[in-house]
Amino acid sequence: MGRYLTRRILEALPLLLLLSLLVYALLQASPGNPLSQLERDPTIRPEDITRRAAERGLDDPWLVQYGRWAGAVLRGDFGTSLQTGRPVMTEIIDRLPNTALLVGIAFAVTLLVAIPVGVLSAVRPYSTFDQVVTTLAFMGQSIPIFWFGLLLILVFYLALSNPFTGGPLFPAAGMFDIDRERSLVNRAWHLVLPVTMLTGSWVAWYTRFLRGSMLETLSQDYVRTARAKGLPERAVVYRHALKNASLPLVTLIGLDLPMIFSGALFTETIFSWPGMGRLFYQSALRRDYPILMAVVMLTSALIVLSNLLADLAYAYLDPRIRYD
Amino acid sequence: MTSVAQRPGPPRLPRSARAFVRNRLALAGLATLTLILLAVTFAHFSPYDPDGISLRKRFEPPSLSHPFGTDDLGRDVLTRVLFGGRVSLAVGGLAMGLAIAVGTLIGGMAGYFGGWVDSLLMRPTDLFLSLPSLFVLIVLSTLLIGHPLLNAFGGMLLIVVIIAVLSWMTVARIVRSSFLAIREREFVEAARAYGARHGRLMARHILPNAIGPLLVQATLQVAVAIIAESGLSYLGFGIQPPTATWGNMLKDAQTYMTRQPLLAVFPGLMIFLTVISVNAIGDGLRDAFDPRRSSSLGR
Numbered sequence: 001m002g003r004y005l006t007r008r009i010l011e012a013l014p015l016l017l018l019l020s021l022l023v024y025a026l027l028q029a030s031p032g033n034p035l036s037q038l039e040r041d042p043t044i045r046p047e048d049i050t051r052r053a054a055e056r057g058l059d060d061p062w063l064v065q066y067g068r069w070a071g072a073v074l075r076g077d078f079g080t081s082l083q084t085g086r087p088v089m090t091e092i093i094d095r096l097p098n099t100a101l102l103v104g105i106a107f108a109v110t111l112l113v114a115i116p117v118g119v120l121s122a123v124r125p126y127s128t129f130d131q132v133v134t135t136l137a138f139m140g141q142s143i144p145i146f147w148f149g150l151l152l153i154l155v156f157y158l159a160l161s162n163p164f165t166g167g168p169l170f171p172a173a174g175m176f177d178i179d180r181e182r183s184l185v186n187r188a189w190h191l192v193l194p195v196t197m198l199t200g201s202w203v204a205w206y207t208r209f210l211r212g213s214m215l216e217t218l219s220q221d222y223v224r225t226a227r228a229k230g231l232p233e234r235a236v237v238y239r240h241a242l243k244n245a246s247l248p249l250v251t252l253i254g255l256d257l258p259m260i261f262s263g264a265l266f267t268e269t270i271f272s273w274p275g276m277g278r279l280f281y282q283s284a285l286r287r288d289y290p291i292l293m294a295v296v297m298l299t300s301a302l303i304v305l306s307n308l309l310a311d312l313a314y315a316y317l318d319p320r321i322r323y324d
Numbered sequence: 325m326t327s328v329a330q331r332p333g334p335p336r337l338p339r340s341a342r343a344f345v346r347n348r349l350a351l352a353g354l355a356t357l358t359l360i361l362l363a364v365t366f367a368h369f370s371p372y373d374p375d376g377i378s379l380r381k382r383f384e385p386p387s388l389s390h391p392f393g394t395d396d397l398g399r400d401v402l403t404r405v406l407f408g409g410r411v412s413l414a415v416g417g418l419a420m421g422l423a424i425a426v427g428t429l430i431g432g433m434a435g436y437f438g439g440w441v442d443s444l445l446m447r448p449t450d451l452f453l454s455l456p457s458l459f460v461l462i463v464l465s466t467l468l469i470g471h472p473l474l475n476a477f478g479g480m481l482l483i484v485v486i487i488a489v490l491s492w493m494t495v496a497r498i499v500r501s502s503f504l505a506i507r508e509r510e511f512v513e514a515a516r517a518y519g520a521r522h523g524r525l526m527a528r529h530i531l532p533n534a535i536g537p538l539l540v541q542a543t544l545q546v547a548v549a550i551i552a553e554s555g556l557s558y559l560g561f562g563i564q565p566p567t568a569t570w571g572n573m574l575k576d577a578q579t580y581m582t583r584q585p586l587l588a589v590f591p592g593l594m595i596f597l598t599v600i601s602v603n604a605i606g607d608g609l610r611d612a613f614d615p616r617r618s619s620s621l622g623r
Contacts, residue, residue, distance in 0.1 A: 018451050030467055138607075142600035144551055146558050147592030150578060154585050258456065265458055269559065270578075281559065284462045292463050299456040307454070 008311065012304050019304070020073065023297045024066050030289040078294035083286050088294045091279060096261075098175065099268070099275030103260045105191060106198035111253075113203050115246075118210030122245075123237055125215060133207060140204025149197040149270040156193060173272040194271045198264060209252060210245065217245040247318055254310025258302040340536065343612035350608020353601035360598055364413060367406035374399065374407040375566050383584040392590045395573075396580050405590050408568035412550055413598070415484055415563075419549035422488035424542050427495025428531070434496070435503025436526050446500070449493045457490045461552060464489075465561040483562055487552045495541050502534035509533075536613030543606035547599045554595050570595045 060068075072078070078088035121130045157172040170193050217223065218241050226240045227233075265277035272278070276295065283291040344350055367374075378398035386393045392401035434445040464486045469479060506512060507530060515529045556562030557571025565572055570591040577587035 014447075015450060015454060018447075019454060022451070022455075026463060026467065138603070139600065142547070142596060142603050144554060144592065144595045144599065146555060147574065147588075147595060150574065150581070150588045150592060153581065154588060158582065158585055266555070266559075280459060280462070284466050284559075284561065287466060292459075292466075296456060296459050296463060299459060300454050303454045303456065 004315070005312065008308055012308055015304055016301060019300045020070055020297065021066070023293050023300070024069055026296075027069075027289060027293045028062070030293075031287075073297065078297075079290040081283075081291050082288045083283070083291075088290050091291060092276065092294065092298070095274060095276050095279045098273060099264055099277065100260055102191065102194055102267070102273060102275060103198065103264050106195045106202065106264075107256075107259070109195060109199045110202040110206055113199065114206035114210055115242075117203075118207045119214055119237065119242060121207065121211045122214035122218060130211075134211070137204040137208045137211075140201050141208065143201065145197065145201050146266045146270065148200050149193075149267060152193050152197055153270070175273065194264070194267045194273055197267050197270070206249075206252070210249060213245040213248050214241060217241045220244075247314065250313050250317060251310045254306050254313055257306035257309070258299055261299055261302055340612040344608050347608040347611060349604045350611075353604025353608070356597060357601040357605065360409065360594070360601070361413065364406050364409040367403065367410060370400070370403040370406065372400035372403040374404045374568055376400075383580070385584075386586065393584065393586055395584075395587055396576065401573075401587065401590055404568040404573060405570070405594055408570050408573055408591065409594060409598075411480060411563055411567060411569045412553055412571070412595070415480060415487070415553040415569075416546045416550035416598075418484045419487040419491070419553070420542055420545040422484065423492040423545050423549070424495055424538070426488065427492035427541075428499050428538065430492070431496035431499030432503050432526055432531065435500035436507055436522070436530065438504070442500075445496075449496050452490065453493045455490065457552075458555070460490060461486060461556055462559065462561050465556060469561070469564070479563055480567075483553055483556065487549050491545060491548055491552070495538070495545065498537050498541050499534060502537055503530055506530045506533050536609075540606055540610045540613065543602050543609060547602045547606070550595065550599055550602070 076089050078092075080087055081091055084091065117133055121133045124130055153172045156170045157168045160169040161167065162169050171190050172193060175187060175190050218237075220241075223236060223241055226236045231240075261276060264273070264275060265280060267273065268275045268277035269281045280292065280295050282288075283295075376399060378394075381390075381394050381398035382396055384390055384394040384398075390400050390402065392405060395401055395404070430445050430449065434442040434449075465479075465482070468482055468486070503526075507525075512525060512529050515525055520529065553562055554569065554571030554574070557569045558574050560572070560575060562571055563569045565576075573591040574588060577584075577591065581588055
């Protein structure tokens with residue numbers, strides 16, 4: 001296990017290096033440089049700009065510049081936002097908790113719905129319940145998530161109204177009502193539609209995945225043995241089958257972990273949720289490349305790390321797998 | 325003993341084709357997609373110009389003369405949905421073709437040659453797989469939009485290329501594993517003994533036997549590309565107005581949602597119908613090529 005861990009980490013390192021080179025190349029290809037602001041200023045002489053460029057090392061060979069950039073990145077310094085002038089890392093850290101809250105809740109809801117529904121579906125395959133679930137899951141996998149969000153607004157914000165206040169049933173923008181106190185209830189109220197939008201498609205994928213995995217497990221010999229020795233059906237399904245069927249689920253969850261960082265771009269854009277996705281969208285509109293590249297770099301690194309994590313978790317949970 | 329093989333009747337389709345035809349859901353998908361393709365192809369028979377503005381007829385509700393109503397500039401929504409469908413479907417098809425071509429080439433070479441060629445080719449595959457594709461799609465499109473080389477057809481070519489660049493990796497992985505398995509089979513050995521060269525071995529002997537998973541992947545790629553294009557255009561980083569696509573129509577619709585909510589329904593419904601049909605076809609193909617796997621849908 002220790003040797004496998006070392007080998008996997010050693011394999012991940014060149015991947016991260018290549019990723020950083022790619023992101024750096026994209027950054028270089030983007031128009032403008034830290035001094036473009038000065039070039040537009042008529043009161044600054046061109047000689048001064050050339051001097052400043054030399055001072056800041058913008059004339060150095062690209063490898064030297066990359067080294068400097070990569071060194072700064074490793075220290076968590078992604079430069080400053082072109083729009084606000086604040087450090088990129090500060091902008092990201094400001095938004096991260098909001099995304100983590102939204103995506104975390106949506107992820108929990110997804111698992112709470114998908115696991116029982118997937119199991120029940122697999123226990124009685126081709127029953128009415130299973131047919132309905134499979135059809136809904138198939139639709140959920142095919143619906144464009146941004147359209148699903150628009151439909152939610154259409155129904156729960158525009159069409160239906162709250163019977164007590166006469167206002168919209170659910171709010172469709174922001175984390176709080178501006179004119180009201182920031183209470184937990186108010187926040188939960190604002191979470192309903194965005195969480196529904198996110199879970200809508202995730203539940204579909206997870207349910208279908210778990211149903212398939214569960215069906216396969218239920219046809220295994222050890223499940224037949226468990227039934228044959230007279231265990232109650234509950235124990236057979238939940239203790240013997242579900243435990244084994246959820247092993248591949250661990251991998252899936254591991255691979256989806258970067259979602260906590262990046263999974264809510266459409267949702268946050270549609271519901272004006274001040275998280276990472278909206279930050280990225282607004283930075284793209286304003287061509288704020290330092291922020292865009294930092295988010296791409298961090299998300300890629302997170303993807304590499306969670307792939308590693310998923311493999312390790314799988315190896316830990318499944319004693320049949322030996323990595324040497 | 326021979327009664328099965330000599331059963332009279334219509335000429336027999338290959339087993340996989342028969343399995344596909346038996347799948348009701350897949351057939352329904354194929355029928356829906358054909359209808360959408362036909363409607364989109366004959367869009368120019370519409371009496372309206374998709375970009376014809378008529379400000380006196382803004383936000384009209386659906387009627388006989390405008391079955392889907394009119395939008396914020398008085399343009400006929402049905403006509404725009406059909407013309408937008410041309411762009412969305414063309415982008416989906418072209419991006420799929422490009423992704424399949426690149427993925428098959430890279431995955432095929434990696435699986436066939438193995439060894440250092442494999443490691444050399446799979447390294448960039450892993451690299452691209454660890455990119456957050458939606459983010460990179462947006463970055464590339466902000467960097468390249470307006471680039472003279474790629475700006476033809478409202479940036480359509482650009483969108484096709486960047487969607488393909490970010491989606492060939494799954495194809496490569498699937499083709500690689502098929503090639504790895506098939507290159508060891510006896511008939512490949514036999515062809516090699518007859519003196520077939522690498523190119524011929526790959527194209528004539530191995531690829532035809534790897535076509536099943538590749539076809540399934542091709543349908544999935546169409547769905548992925550259509551969702552990617554409409555998502556990008558919906559955010560405003562894809563095909564630029566006035567060229568209509570389902571995605572940028574939804575973007576406009578969102579602005580006027582309080583005034584005419586129906587505008588947000590039709591383009592999205594078209595994306596949904598197209599994607600669900602393509603997925604149904606893909607599901608049917610998967611069941612047809614892999615008799616062991618079978619979903620409960622389509623029974």
